[in-house]
Amino acid sequence: MKRAFLFPIAATSLALLLAFASLHAGPSQAPLAGPDEAKAYSSSGKPNVIVIMTDDQSKKAFGPKIMPLTFKAIGPQAGGTLFTQGFAVPPLCCPSRAGFITGQYPHNHGVWQNNYALLEDKENVISTWLKLAGYRTALVGKYLNKYELAVTGDEEISPQIPLPPSYDYVYQTLTNGYRNYYVSVGGQRKRHGSAGTDYVTNVLNRKAVSFIKGHASGEHKDSPFFLYLAHFAPHPGKSDHPSCRGRGTADVMRQDWQEWGKKPVVLGANFNESDISDKPAPERGNPKLTAAEVERAKTRLRCARAAMAPVDRGVHDIVQTLRHHKILDDTVIFFVSDNGFFYGEHRILMGKNRPYREAMEVPFLAWVPSKWIGQDAPGRVDQPVGTIDLAPTILDLAGLGGWRPRAFDGMSLRPALEGRKLDREWLLFEQRKPCRKYSSVLDIATNTLYSVWFDRNPVAGKCQTVGRELYHLNSDPDQLHNQLTKLKGDPAVTNRKARQKAKRQLQQALRQCNRKRTAKARKRCRQAARRKIQRARKRAPAGVPDLIRAEVQRLEGLRLKLSSCSGEECRRPVKG
Ligand SMILES: [Ca+2]
Numbered sequence: 293m294k295r296a297f298l299f300p301i302a303a304t305s306l307a308l309l310l311a312f313a314s315l316h317a318g319p320s321q322a323p324l325a326g327p328d329e330a331k332a333y334s335s336s337g338k339p340n341v342i343v344i345m346t347d348d349q350s351k352k353a354f355g356p357k358i359m360p361l362t363f364k365a366i367g368p369q370a371g372g373t374l375f376t377q378g379f380a381v382p383p384l385c386c387p388s389r390a391g392f393i394t395g396q397y398p399h400n401h402g403v404w405q406n407n408y409a410l411l412e413d414k415e416n417v418i419s420t421w422l423k424l425a426g427y428r429t430a431l432v433g434k435y436l437n438k439y440e441l442a443v444t445g446d447e448e449i450s451p452q453i454p455l456p457p458s459y460d461y462v463y464q465t466l467t468n469g470y471r472n473y474y475v476s477v478g479g480q481r482k483r484h485g486s487a488g489t490d491y492v493t494n495v496l497n498r499k500a501v502s503f504i505k506g507h508a509s510g511e512h513k514d515s516p517f518f519l520y521l522a523h524f525a526p527h528p529g530k531s532d533h534p535s536c537r538g539r540g541t542a543d544v545m546r547q548d549w550q551e552w553g554k555k556p557v558v559l560g561a562n563f564n565e566s567d568i569s570d571k572p573a574p575e576r577g578n579p580k581l582t583a584a585e586v587e588r589a590k591t592r593l594r595c596a597r598a599a600m601a602p603v604d605r606g607v608h609d610i611v612q613t614l615r616h617h618k619i620l621d622d623t624v625i626f627f628v629s630d631n632g633f634f635y636g637e638h639r640i641l642m643g644k645n646r647p648y649r650e651a652m653e654v655p656f657l658a659w660v661p662s663k664w665i666g667q668d669a670p671g672r673v674d675q676p677v678g679t680i681d682l683a684p685t686i687l688d689l690a691g692l693g694g695w696r697p698r699a700f701d702g703m704s705l706r707p708a709l710e711g712r713k714l715d716r717e718w719l720l721f722e723q724r725k726p727c728r729k730y731s732s733v734l735d736i737a738t739n740t741l742y743s744v745w746f747d748r749n750p751v752a753g754k755c756q757t758v759g760r761e762l763y764h765l766n767s768d769p770d771q772l773h774n775q776l777t778k779l780k781g782d783p784a785v786t787n788r789k790a791r792q793k794a795k796r797q798l799q800q801a802l803r804q805c806n807r808k809r810t811a812k813a814r815k816r817c818r819q820a821a822r823r824k825i826q827r828a829r830k831r832a833p834a835g836v837p838d839l840i841r842a843e844v845q846r847l848e849g850l851r852l853k854l855s856s857c858s859g860e861e862c863r864r865p866v867k868g
């Protein structure tokens with residue numbers, strides 16, 4: 293395992309950038325171009341960047357009522373931008389986080405599962421790019437799953453842990469949990485216990501705030517900073533709490549449970565879905581939730597909301613700290629989750645990593661002061677955006693929009709922040725373990741989600757398709773009606789009837805032709821009859837099954853193409 297490399301600040305020269313670029317150009321790639329020199333080194337013209345990423349936060353655990361301090365500080369009323377259709381690309385921790393730090397889909401960054409070891413070109417990530425552009429960089433919280441195992445090869449947590457690439461300040465959580473967890477403090481192992489002061493969300497908030505304070509008053513205060521604050525909340529974790537304990541539940545602070553424990557929880561139309569016969573095989577067998585499970589799901593959601601309260605206070609503290617040091621307007625902030633979560637929707641008791649909106653859609657909030665885009669950002673953007681867009685957006689806001697250290701499958705969201713349409717037609721969601729589990733395409737113009745599910749054939753051992761789904765999200769936002777069920781039964785009947793009718797008509801016409809006197813006339817008559825039937829068939833209006841079949845054909849072709857796309861062609865057809 294290569295040791296993580298760190299560039300000294302003074303070494304950020306164009307020569308080094310180009311060396312870095314050529315170092316990271318694969319055999320099949322053209323050498324990467326470095327950023328424009330003037331833009332890259334005028335660090336005074338660059339915003340500080342803060343990315344706050346939560347873990348498994350459903351949109352049901354987000355919003356102005358659940359995170360009032362965050363919305364007051366960086367929400368639409370305060371000049372921030374709420375992206376109402378933010379997607380985890382794809383909805384699983386490590387692949388989604390790898391998508392953030394690379395701006396790419398799993399088939400390009402390599403992380404198909406929850407394992408840092410799979411990441412290709414590990415140093416060629418956002419922290420390195422920003423460091424090369426003159427940023428001071430800080431990681432507070434989780435990097436990528438199994439990071440410690442990948443870099444030390446040791447099942448136990450090692451006393452010394454190499455730092456993730458290009459971070460100047462590291463307070464990295466190495467194990468999951470709200471209490472009793474390990475961290476790397478600048479590479480040195482430290483264990484947190486179970487005292488109130490060890491509660492992970494508060495610890496990470498404190499470290500984030502102290503990094504900002506230290507930066508704002510320290511020797512590097514003239515350089516911009518990049519702070520990646522990756523919270524564990526509201527991920528399920530071990531807990532002794534009387535209500536929030538057991539599998540699938542976030543641990544909470546007592547004061548927050550007092551507030552959230554009794555609040556009503558309303559779950560959507562697809563909660564405990566009454567008919568799941570339309571779902572593909574892997575999900576079709578889920579039993580109806582029992583009354584106890586329904587209550588449990590509601591309690592778990594209350595626990596997740598309560599676990600967001602300290603995150604909410606942390607956002608407030610961070611913004612207050614920026615304001616105190618008069619650098620709030622010098623800073624852009626993104627608040628997102630790595631993936632969503634199920635609370636009984638479609639009878640899925642818990643978890644993520646399925647192509648349903650509860651897992652795929654995430655909280656997505658941006659604070660981009662007008663000085664960075666030349667105008668006020670809109671309070672709300674309804675266009676679909678993804679976690680793969682964060683890196684290109686950040687580079688763009690840092691004045692490095694033309695730099696492509698990797699071929700970005702995602703795109704800069706600057707046009708949307710300027711009130712314009714994003715030039716993108718599709719989003720792809722893919723996962724594999726080791727069979728591809730599912731692969732989905734969101735067709736943005738029609739707001740249609742098409743998914744194919746895979747599994748290993750137990751006998752042949754090969755990956756095979758085990759189900760397909762098609763949802764028209766405008767008319768069926770809860771994904772209750774898989775349109776592909778309309779292909780079952782109905783079309784076969786329709787087609788058989790149509791075929792039989794056409795056959796009868798043709799036979800009747802041919803019989804009449806037999807009455808013609810000459811062979812030539814009979815032949816001409818038969819030809820005319822066949823043509824007439826064919827014309828009638830063509831004129832027949834396409835039924836729903838025919839339309840769906842055509843749609844599936846188009847989306848399946850698109851899905852196959854996107855499964856190996858790179859860069860621009862992942863977003864729209866490339867001309868020429
Ligand atoms: Ca996660």
Ligand SMILES: [Ca+2]
Nearest residue numbers: 567568570772
């Ligand atoms: Ca259904």
